[in-house]
Amino acid sequence: MGKNLDVILKLVRNIITIDGPSGVGKGTLALSLAEKLGWNVLDSGLIYRLVGFMSLKEKLETPQEIIICINNSKIKLLTNLKEKVCEIELDDKVLGKELRNENVASKASELAKDSEIRNAIMKIQRNAYEEEKGLIADGRDMGTVIFPEAVLKVFLQASSKVRAERRANQLKEKGMSVIMHDLLRQIQQRDEEDINRKISPLKPADGSLLIDTSNLSIKEVEKRVMENYKKL
Numbered sequence: 132m133g134k135n136l137d138v139i140l141k142l143v144r145n146i147i148t149i150d151g152p153s154g155v156g157k158g159t160l161a162l163s164l165a166e167k168l169g170w171n172v173l174d175s176g177l178i179y180r181l182v183g184f185m186s187l188k189e190k191l192e193t194p195q196e197i198i199i200c201i202n203n204s205k206i207k208l209l210t211n212l213k214e215k216v217c218e219i220e221l222d223d224k225v226l227g228k229e230l231r232n233e234n235v236a237s238k239a240s241e242l243a244k245d246s247e248i249r250n251a252i253m254k255i256q257r258n259a260y261e262e263e264k265g266l267i268a269d270g271r272d273m274g275t276v277i278f279p280e281a282v283l284k285v286f287l288q289a290s291s292k293v294r295a296e297r298r299a300n301q302l303k304e305k306g307m308s309v310i311m312h313d314l315l316r317q318i319q320q321r322d323e324e325d326i327n328r329k330i331s332p333l334k335p336a337d338g339s340l341l342i343d344t345s346n347l348s349i350k351e352v353e354k355r356v357m358e359n360y361k362k363l
């Protein structure tokens with residue numbers, strides 16, 4: 132019995148996965164939990180955005196061309212807790228803002244349907260976990276596919292209208308102009324693609340803690356997650 136328990140404990144890792152649709156608050160929650168716990172953050176969406184960015188910039192047509200480009204690039208994940216932002220270093224150039232626009236996001240979502248592309252970036256994601264430090268992993272399939280051994284799996288949800296309003300506020304804060312109708316349509320279209328794809332679709336992992344963030348502040352969401360984590 133003791134030995135069995137030992138095996139089970141070894142399989143569970145200090146990882147909290149946060150999955151959910153775009154604009155639901157995953158990124159903000161991930162950074163704030165990481166700061167509280169002193170853990171690392173994996174923003175997996177940023178890797179898919181990098182893939183979208185590469186394919187648009189280099190005019191890559193096929194998954195094979197894209198995979199060769201990924202394998203030949205030096206990709207480093209960066210977490211800037213002070214600035215509360217995740218970035219990626221691509222061949223010694225830090226990319227952040229370039230990846231955070233709807234053009235890149237919708238290309239990312241389109242390419243994310245391809246199983247070979249998903250497999251090619253699986254290792255980058257799994258390597259974000261370091262034994263001596265915990266990890267907050269944010270994305271669409273963190274709990275279901277990438278880190279099934281996570282100690283806690285969270286799934287955030289909120290209506291598309293609430294999510295579009297939040298995204299609009301973020302963009303306005305950055306001085307960008309927003310057409311609400313277009314933003315809502317883009318969010319709904321991306322949800323549709325992420326939920327209905329055959330490989331690693333967006334869905335809660337078994338046993339997930341489900342939280343509707345529509346009427347909750349980030350502090351309230353964080354409190355719920357921490358309460359559940361401490362219970363484990």
Ligand code: DC
Binds near residue numbers: 176270321
């Ligand atoms: O989280 P995000 O909006 O930055 O993600 C951009 C796109 O990348 C998202 O629409 C789908 C894809 N993605 C994915 O398929 N799997 C993940 N784990 C993360 C993102």
